[in-house]
Amino acid sequence: MHLATLASGSSGNSIVVGHEKRNFLVDCGISLKATLHNLAILDIAPSEIEGIFITHEHSDHIKGVGAVARKLKIPIYASAKIWDELNPSIGKLKDEQRVVVKDAFTCAGLRVRVFPTSHDSQESFGVRVEVEQPVKGRSRAIGIATDTGIVTEEMHQALKGCDALVVEANHDREMLWQGGYPWYLKKRISGNYGHLENSQLAEGLLQWIEGNTQRIVLAHLSDENNTPETALSTILRILKESRVAKENRDLRLRVAPRYTPHELIVLEEY
Ligand SMILES: [Zn+2]
Ligand SMILES: [Zn+2]
Numbered sequence: 177m178h179l180a181t182l183a184s185g186s187s188g189n190s191i192v193v194g195h196e197k198r199n200f201l202v203d204c205g206i207s208l209k210a211t212l213h214n215l216a217i218l219d220i221a222p223s224e225i226e227g228i229f230i231t232h233e234h235s236d237h238i239k240g241v242g243a244v245a246r247k248l249k250i251p252i253y254a255s256a257k258i259w260d261e262l263n264p265s266i267g268k269l270k271d272e273q274r275v276v277v278k279d280a281f282t283c284a285g286l287r288v289r290v291f292p293t294s295h296d297s298q299e300s301f302g303v304r305v306e307v308e309q310p311v312k313g314r315s316r317a318i319g320i321a322t323d324t325g326i327v328t329e330e331m332h333q334a335l336k337g338c339d340a341l342v343v344e345a346n347h348d349r350e351m352l353w354q355g356g357y358p359w360y361l362k363k364r365i366s367g368n369y370g371h372l373e374n375s376q377l378a379e380g381l382l383q384w385i386e387g388n389t390q391r392i393v394l395a396h397l398s399d400e401n402n403t404p405e406t407a408l409s410t411i412l413r414i415l416k417e418s419r420v421a422k423e424n425r426d427l428r429l430r431v432a433p434r435y436t437p438h439e440l441i442v443l444e445e446y
Contacts, residue, residue, distance in 0.1 A: 177286075177307060177316045178442045179340055182206065182214040184395045184432035186236050191342055191395075192220060193305050193318055198284035200227040201244075202303060202320055205236040208243040214437045222248050227275075227283040230254040231293075232300035232323060233261035242266040245273055253277045253288075257298040282308055291334045293324035296369040300324065304334040307445075316443040319343070319384070322396040325370040327380040335380070337387040339443050342432070343380070345394040345411065346371030347401035355401050371396065374407050378414035385420050385427065391441050395432040404431040 182190040188206035192199050192215065199220060204211060212222055227250050228241055241262070245252050246269070253275045254262060275281065280289045289304045302321030319338035321331050335341060352362055352373070365371050372380075381392065394407050408429060415421060415429075432438050 177305070177318060177339075177445070178440050179318050179342065180218055180440045181342060181393060181395060181432040181438045182211060183435055183437075185397055185399065185434045187399075187434060188239055189237050189322065189396060190214075190240075191320060192218065192225070193286065193320075194220070194224070195285055195307050197224050198286070199225050200229060200283045200286065201225060202229050203231055203237040204228050204241040204244050205239045207240045208247055211240050211244050217437050218440050225250060227251050227253055229277070229281075229283070229288065229303060230258055230262065231302065232295060232297035233258050234297055234323070237323075238262065238266075242269065245269060251275045251283075253281055253283065255290075255299050255301065261298050285309070289334060291330040292328060293321055293331060294326045294328050294369055295323045296364065297323075302331060302334065304338065310446070312446050314446045316340075316388075316445065318443070324372055325366075325368040327372070327376065331380065332383055335384040337389060338384065339388045340391040340393070340441055341381075341384060341389070342393045342395050343377055344372040344396045345374050345377045345402065345407040345431075346396050347373050347398045348406045348410065349373050349375070351406065352398075352401040357400065365398075365401070371398070374402065374410040375414060378411040381411065381415065382418050382420065385415075385425075390426060390428065391443070392427065392429045393432050393438055393441070394429065397431060397434075399434070407431060
Protein backbone atom coordinates (compact mmCIF):
# COMPACT_ATOMS: atom_id res chain seq x y z
CA MET A 177 0.00 0.00 0.00
CA HIS A 178 1.00 3.60 -0.40
CA LEU A 179 -0.13 7.04 0.57
CA ALA A 180 0.74 10.72 0.25
CA THR A 181 -0.84 14.02 1.11
CA LEU A 182 -1.47 16.15 -1.99
CA ALA A 183 -2.06 19.30 0.03
CA SER A 184 -2.61 19.94 3.73
CA GLY A 185 -3.97 22.79 5.85
CA SER A 186 -6.83 25.30 5.79
CA SER A 187 -5.92 26.22 2.20
CA GLY A 188 -6.94 22.73 1.07
CA ASN A 189 -6.64 19.08 1.99
CA SER A 190 -6.39 15.94 -0.08
CA ILE A 191 -4.70 12.59 0.51
CA VAL A 192 -4.11 9.80 -1.98
CA VAL A 193 -4.21 6.21 -0.72
CA GLY A 194 -3.59 3.23 -2.95
CA HIS A 195 -2.39 -0.24 -3.69
CA GLU A 196 -0.48 -1.05 -6.88
CA LYS A 197 -2.06 1.11 -9.63
CA ARG A 198 -5.38 1.64 -7.85
CA ASN A 199 -6.01 4.67 -5.67
CA PHE A 200 -8.67 6.82 -4.12
CA LEU A 201 -8.62 10.28 -2.58
CA VAL A 202 -9.55 11.21 0.95
CA ASP A 203 -11.00 14.72 0.48
CA CYS A 204 -10.47 17.02 -2.45
CA GLY A 205 -10.06 20.53 -1.07
CA ILE A 206 -7.85 21.83 -3.88
CA SER A 207 -8.80 22.69 -7.45
CA LEU A 208 -9.01 20.16 -10.28
CA LYS A 209 -5.85 21.66 -11.77
CA ALA A 210 -3.91 21.43 -8.50
CA THR A 211 -5.17 17.89 -7.87
CA LEU A 212 -3.99 16.65 -11.28
CA HIS A 213 -0.73 18.58 -11.02
CA ASN A 214 0.09 17.16 -7.59
CA LEU A 215 -0.86 13.62 -8.63
CA ALA A 216 1.46 13.97 -11.63
CA ILE A 217 4.34 14.92 -9.31
CA LEU A 218 3.74 11.57 -7.57
CA ASP A 219 3.58 9.82 -10.95
CA ILE A 220 -0.04 8.82 -10.41
CA ALA A 221 -2.18 9.00 -13.57
CA PRO A 222 -5.73 10.42 -13.35
CA SER A 223 -7.02 7.06 -14.61
CA GLU A 224 -5.56 5.41 -11.51
CA ILE A 225 -7.94 7.31 -9.18
CA GLU A 226 -11.16 5.38 -8.60
CA GLY A 227 -13.09 7.47 -6.08
CA ILE A 228 -13.12 10.27 -3.53
CA PHE A 229 -14.16 9.96 0.11
CA ILE A 230 -15.30 13.14 1.82
CA THR A 231 -14.53 13.40 5.56
CA HIS A 232 -16.75 16.48 6.07
CA GLU A 233 -18.24 19.37 4.16
CA HIS A 234 -15.85 22.24 5.07
CA SER A 235 -14.57 24.00 1.95
CA ASP A 236 -10.92 23.12 2.59
CA HIS A 237 -11.97 19.47 2.06
CA ILE A 238 -14.43 19.72 -0.83
CA LYS A 239 -13.34 22.63 -3.04
CA GLY A 240 -12.41 20.53 -6.08
CA VAL A 241 -14.55 17.46 -5.49
CA GLY A 242 -17.30 18.10 -8.08
CA ALA A 243 -14.88 19.06 -10.84
CA VAL A 244 -12.50 16.17 -10.14
CA ALA A 245 -15.33 13.61 -9.97
CA ARG A 246 -16.75 14.87 -13.29
CA LYS A 247 -13.38 14.98 -15.03
CA LEU A 248 -12.28 11.53 -13.86
CA LYS A 249 -15.82 10.06 -14.00
CA ILE A 250 -15.48 8.59 -10.54
CA PRO A 251 -17.84 8.21 -7.58
CA ILE A 252 -17.86 10.29 -4.43
CA TYR A 253 -18.32 8.52 -1.12
CA ALA A 254 -19.89 10.47 1.76
CA SER A 255 -22.37 10.05 4.60
CA ALA A 256 -26.04 10.94 4.03
CA LYS A 257 -25.76 14.11 6.12
CA ILE A 258 -22.65 15.24 4.28
CA TRP A 259 -24.42 14.61 0.96
CA ASP A 260 -27.20 16.96 2.15
CA GLU A 261 -24.53 19.65 2.48
CA LEU A 262 -22.71 18.80 -0.76
CA ASN A 263 -25.73 18.51 -3.06
CA PRO A 264 -26.72 22.20 -3.39
CA SER A 265 -23.29 23.32 -4.59
CA ILE A 266 -21.52 20.34 -6.12
CA GLY A 267 -22.95 20.66 -9.63
CA LYS A 268 -24.01 17.94 -12.02
CA LEU A 269 -23.23 14.34 -11.17
CA LYS A 270 -24.62 11.05 -12.33
CA ASP A 271 -26.65 9.13 -9.76
CA GLU A 272 -24.04 6.39 -9.60
CA GLN A 273 -21.41 8.96 -8.63
CA ARG A 274 -23.26 9.68 -5.37
CA VAL A 275 -22.45 6.87 -2.98
CA VAL A 276 -23.88 7.06 0.53
CA VAL A 277 -21.50 5.59 3.09
CA LYS A 278 -22.24 4.41 6.60
CA ASP A 279 -19.54 2.50 8.45
CA ALA A 280 -17.42 1.06 5.65
CA PHE A 281 -17.05 0.83 1.90
CA THR A 282 -14.74 -0.66 -0.71
CA CYS A 283 -12.94 1.40 -3.34
CA ALA A 284 -9.90 0.68 -5.53
CA GLY A 285 -9.56 -2.79 -3.99
CA LEU A 286 -9.24 -1.24 -0.56
CA ARG A 287 -11.46 -1.77 2.44
CA VAL A 288 -12.21 1.56 4.11
CA ARG A 289 -13.55 1.65 7.65
CA VAL A 290 -15.12 4.97 8.59
CA PHE A 291 -15.17 6.33 12.16
CA PRO A 292 -16.42 9.61 13.66
CA THR A 293 -14.22 12.50 14.72
CA SER A 294 -15.37 15.52 16.75
CA HIS A 295 -15.72 18.65 14.61
CA ASP A 296 -18.11 21.54 13.96
CA SER A 297 -19.47 20.25 10.66
CA GLN A 298 -22.67 18.25 10.03
CA GLU A 299 -20.62 15.13 10.62
CA SER A 300 -16.93 14.34 10.33
CA PHE A 301 -14.97 11.16 9.88
CA GLY A 302 -11.59 9.55 9.75
CA VAL A 303 -10.70 6.34 7.94
CA ARG A 304 -8.72 3.17 8.42
CA VAL A 305 -7.73 1.59 5.11
CA GLU A 306 -6.58 -1.95 4.42
CA VAL A 307 -6.35 -4.02 1.25
CA GLU A 308 -9.51 -5.95 0.46
CA GLN A 309 -7.70 -9.18 -0.32
CA PRO A 310 -4.44 -9.53 1.60
CA VAL A 311 -1.93 -11.87 -0.01
CA LYS A 312 -0.90 -13.84 3.07
CA GLY A 313 -3.92 -13.00 5.15
CA ARG A 314 -2.37 -9.87 6.63
CA SER A 315 -2.70 -6.32 5.41
CA ARG A 316 -0.92 -3.11 6.21
CA ALA A 317 -3.21 -0.45 7.64
CA ILE A 318 -3.29 3.27 7.00
CA GLY A 319 -5.11 5.55 9.44
CA ILE A 320 -6.22 9.09 8.63
CA ALA A 321 -7.83 11.58 11.01
CA THR A 322 -7.79 15.37 10.79
CA ASP A 323 -10.28 18.05 11.85
CA THR A 324 -11.16 16.91 15.35
CA GLY A 325 -11.25 18.87 18.60
CA ILE A 326 -10.61 15.83 20.76
CA VAL A 327 -9.31 12.31 20.32
CA THR A 328 -12.48 10.20 20.25
CA GLU A 329 -12.75 6.64 21.52
CA GLU A 330 -13.46 5.55 17.94
CA MET A 331 -10.21 7.16 16.83
CA HIS A 332 -8.30 5.17 19.45
CA GLN A 333 -9.82 1.94 18.23
CA ALA A 334 -9.28 2.63 14.53
CA LEU A 335 -5.80 4.15 14.64
CA LYS A 336 -4.14 1.75 17.07
CA GLY A 337 -1.35 -0.19 15.42
CA CYS A 338 -1.71 1.35 11.95
CA ASP A 339 1.47 1.06 9.86
CA ALA A 340 1.12 4.65 8.70
CA LEU A 341 -0.85 7.54 10.14
CA VAL A 342 -1.86 10.90 8.72
CA VAL A 343 -3.06 12.84 11.72
CA GLU A 344 -3.80 16.41 12.67
CA ALA A 345 -1.30 18.59 14.51
CA ASN A 346 -3.22 21.81 13.95
CA HIS A 347 -1.90 24.27 16.50
CA ASP A 348 0.39 25.00 19.38
CA ARG A 349 -1.64 25.99 22.45
CA GLU A 350 0.63 28.94 23.37
CA MET A 351 0.81 30.27 19.83
CA LEU A 352 -2.97 30.12 19.48
CA TRP A 353 -3.72 31.95 22.74
CA GLN A 354 -0.90 34.52 22.33
CA GLY A 355 -1.73 35.06 18.67
CA GLY A 356 -3.87 37.57 16.83
CA TYR A 357 -6.99 35.49 16.17
CA PRO A 358 -10.26 36.90 17.53
CA TRP A 359 -11.47 35.40 20.79
CA TYR A 360 -14.37 33.47 19.26
CA LEU A 361 -12.04 31.82 16.76
CA LYS A 362 -9.54 30.84 19.47
CA LYS A 363 -12.43 29.26 21.39
CA ARG A 364 -13.68 27.47 18.27
CA ILE A 365 -10.28 26.06 17.31
CA SER A 366 -9.38 24.90 20.81
CA GLY A 367 -12.88 23.58 21.61
CA ASN A 368 -14.12 20.00 21.53
CA TYR A 369 -15.36 20.47 17.97
CA GLY A 370 -12.34 22.34 16.65
CA HIS A 371 -8.85 21.13 15.84
CA LEU A 372 -6.18 19.08 17.61
CA GLU A 373 -3.34 20.77 19.40
CA ASN A 374 0.21 19.35 19.10
CA SER A 375 0.41 17.82 22.57
CA GLN A 376 -3.14 16.43 22.32
CA LEU A 377 -2.06 14.61 19.20
CA ALA A 378 1.10 13.36 20.91
CA GLU A 379 -1.00 11.87 23.72
CA GLY A 380 -3.06 10.09 21.08
CA LEU A 381 0.05 8.84 19.29
CA LEU A 382 1.27 7.25 22.53
CA GLN A 383 -1.73 4.95 22.30
CA TRP A 384 -1.69 4.37 18.55
CA ILE A 385 2.00 3.60 18.02
CA GLU A 386 2.01 -0.14 18.36
CA GLY A 387 3.00 -3.21 16.37
CA ASN A 388 4.31 -2.10 13.00
CA THR A 389 3.64 1.62 13.24
CA GLN A 390 6.48 3.15 11.22
CA ARG A 391 5.35 6.32 9.44
CA ILE A 392 3.53 9.34 10.85
CA VAL A 393 2.60 12.40 8.81
CA LEU A 394 1.52 15.48 10.73
CA ALA A 395 -1.25 17.19 8.81
CA HIS A 396 -3.51 20.26 8.74
CA LEU A 397 -0.96 22.52 10.47
CA SER A 398 -2.16 26.07 11.07
CA ASP A 399 -0.20 28.74 9.23
CA GLU A 400 -0.67 31.25 12.08
CA ASN A 401 -0.68 29.09 15.18
CA ASN A 402 1.92 26.43 14.48
CA THR A 403 5.13 25.79 12.59
CA PRO A 404 6.52 22.48 11.34
CA GLU A 405 9.42 22.88 13.82
CA THR A 406 7.11 23.54 16.78
CA ALA A 407 4.86 20.61 15.94
CA LEU A 408 7.77 18.21 15.48
CA SER A 409 9.65 19.31 18.60
CA THR A 410 6.57 19.20 20.86
CA ILE A 411 5.52 15.78 19.65
CA LEU A 412 9.03 14.30 19.62
CA ARG A 413 9.61 15.54 23.18
CA ILE A 414 6.47 13.78 24.42
CA LEU A 415 7.29 10.58 22.51
CA LYS A 416 10.86 10.58 23.83
CA GLU A 417 9.62 10.64 27.41
CA SER A 418 7.40 7.62 26.78
CA ARG A 419 7.68 3.85 26.29
CA VAL A 420 7.85 4.54 22.53
CA ALA A 421 11.44 5.77 22.89
CA LYS A 422 12.44 2.61 24.77
CA GLU A 423 11.06 0.38 22.04
CA ASN A 424 13.76 1.52 19.65
CA ARG A 425 11.43 1.42 16.70
CA ASP A 426 12.25 2.89 13.31
CA LEU A 427 9.62 5.60 13.43
CA ARG A 428 9.62 8.40 10.89
CA LEU A 429 7.71 11.56 11.72
CA ARG A 430 7.21 14.15 8.96
CA VAL A 431 5.11 17.24 8.33
CA ALA A 432 2.76 17.35 5.34
CA PRO A 433 3.64 20.30 3.07
CA ARG A 434 0.85 22.85 2.65
CA TYR A 435 0.63 23.14 -1.15
CA THR A 436 2.82 20.38 -2.54
CA PRO A 437 2.60 16.61 -2.18
CA HIS A 438 4.41 14.69 0.52
CA GLU A 439 6.66 12.08 -1.08
CA LEU A 440 4.88 8.81 -1.69
CA ILE A 441 5.12 6.60 1.40
CA VAL A 442 5.25 2.97 0.33
CA LEU A 443 4.44 0.23 2.83
CA GLU A 444 5.86 -3.08 1.72
CA GLU A 445 3.33 -5.89 1.77
CA TYR A 446 3.90 -8.77 4.14
ZN1 LIG B 1 -13.08 21.21 9.05
ZN1 LIG C 1 -10.03 21.27 7.52
